[in-house]
Amino acid sequence: xxxxxxxxxxxxxxxxxxxxxxxxxxxxxxPVTPETLAARIAxxxxxxxxxxxxxxxxxxxxxxxxxxxxxxxxxxxxxxxALTARGIPLTVTPDxxxxxxxxHALMLMLTIARQTIALHARTxxxxxxxxxxLPTFDLAGRTVLVIGxxxxxxxxxxxxxxxxMTVLVRDxxxxxxxxxxxxxxPADDLEAALARADIVTLHCPATAETRGMVDEAFLKAAKxxxxxxxxxxxxxxxxxxxxxxxxxxxxxxxxxDVFAVEPVEPGNVLLQAPNVVLLPHSAAAxxxxxxxxxxxxxxxxxxxxxxxxDPQVVVNPxxxxxxx
Numbered sequence: 001x002x003x004x005x006x007x008x009x010x011x012x013x014x015x016x017x018x019x020x021x022x023x024x025x026x027x028x029x030x031p032v033t034p035e036t037l038a039a040r041i042a043x044x045x046x047x048x049x050x051x052x053x054x055x056x057x058x059x060x061x062x063x064x065x066x067x068x069x070x071x072x073x074x075x076x077x078x079x080x081x082a083l084t085a086r087g088i089p090l091t092v093t094p095d096x097x098x099x100x101x102x103x104h105a106l107m108l109m110l111t112i113a114r115q116t117i118a119l120h121a122r123t124x125x126x127x128x129x130x131x132x133x134l135p136t137f138d139l140a141g142r143t144v145l146v147i148g149x150x151x152x153x154x155x156x157x158x159x160x161x162x163x164x165m166t167v168l169v170r171d172x173x174x175x176x177x178x179x180x181x182x183x184x185x186p187a188d189d190l191e192a193a194l195a196r197a198d199i200v201t202l203h204c205p206a207t208a209e210t211r212g213m214v215d216e217a218f219l220k221a222a223k224x225x226x227x228x229x230x231x232x233x234x235x236x237x238x239x240x241x242x243x244x245x246x247x248x249x250x251x252x253x254x255x256x257d258v259f260a261v262e263p264v265e266p267g268n269v270l271l272q273a274p275n276v277v278l279l280p281h282s283a284a285a286x287x288x289x290x291x292x293x294x295x296x297x298x299x300x301x302x303x304x305x306x307x308x309x310d311p312q313v314v315v316n317p318x319x320x321x322x323x324x
């Protein structure tokens with residue numbers, strides 16, 4: 001009888017879908033602590049993962065484990081190599097949160113462009129008007145550099161174009177003609193694109209190649225007064241370098257939903273940086289997105305139990321070939 005262990009609650013509809021499958025039992029572990037996890041992980045044939053770190057030691061204590069279903073698209077906290085060594089697939093929810101994260105990125109751009117937070121605070125304090133030291137600007141007519149042209153980056157590019165922005169796209173893994181065919185300009189030369197862009201928005205995964213990509217050199221190459229948006233992964237950004245660029249004015253503002261260490265630590269230099277909008281990794285946390293991600297997890301788990309898991313949602317598809 002397959003047992004599904006949900007590390008933190010997921011949407012009720014997904015729980016119901018799992019429970020409706022003959023023979024499947026479901027348990028929600030909340031809170032998830034080293035002690036509670038150690039006590040229950042050995043019983044799990046499948047786990048759903050939101051924020052919990054699933055490292056080699058956790059995997060080693062799960063002899064029955066057949067699948068790990070990530071509630072989201074990032075998997076920095078999951079030891080993929082350890083899963084692959086055991087022949088265990090890791091799935092993600094590639095389409096479930098794309099709309100929500102893309103809208104969130106545009107919200108951060110608009111919040112910065114229109115000084116929403118500062119003007120809200122002034123109005124709450126009965127200070128009327130918009131002072132000269134709070135300059136606002138239109139998105140229309142600005143140039144945006146979208147780094148990463150996957151499901152989310154592609155949506156962001158389309159939304160930016162709808163706002164009347166000139167859209168540059170940087171993604172060395174996507175053919176130039178695909179970017180051109182979508183109506184955007186490929187940024188073959190990153191430094192040249194940085195020098196043009198009024199806004200840079202990040203939509204790529206954290207890999208050995210991309211971690212720390214937004215460093216001092218990257219920021220020096222950027223157009224003075226650039227705005228940086230990051231709804232992807234905090235580890236893409238060298239946080240002290242960004243804080244220094246914000247303090248100097250080289251970077252005019254930043255909208256950040258993610259941090260290198262999460263939950264964000266009190267000593268993080270960006271908490272004291274000027275002209276930042278900081279949010280708690282909440283881009284995908286709409287009601288619709290949470291349901292879609294949970295349902296995708298449940299569907300992947302049931303597909304795995306039935307031997308028909310879709311390779312398109314599997315991070316390590318080589319295990320499917322090996323297991324077959």
